[in-house]
Amino acid sequence: MKFDGRKASRVRMDNRQPVNLxxxxxxxxRSCVLLDISNTGAKIEVEGSLDVxxxxxxxxxxxxxxxxYRRCELVWSTEPRLASTLSKQMARRPKRQRATEARTSQPERAVLSK
Incomplete structure (x- = not known):
């Protein structure tokens, strides 16, 4: 559901969703309560100081x-609430590609002649 003119659909929590920062x-x-969340951001109520x-x-x-967990970056804060952006998940490479990269990234060994 979109509200407050947001770009991404947010889910507003009806019940207290405990999370930690x-x-x-x-x-x-810090112990917190998740107020709403989307694919791109979240609004959180922090229990305690925001000085950290x-x-x-x-x-x-x-x-x-x-x-x-999600990696976050602070957008705004007004005690006791804050808003953050959520980092995008990194796409995983297929196993075959990772194995190929591992083989090609190994240093070549010098052959010593006698």
């Missing part, structure tokens, strides 16, 4: 174990 270097973590967001890049951990 974590610094890209892993030195800090001076680097403007962080991870949004979508699972308690941290296995589901």
């Amino acid at each position: 974590m610094g890209s270097d892993g030195t800090w973590r 967001l001076s680097a403007k890049e962080f991870f949004m951990l979508l699972s308690s174990t941290g296995l589901a």
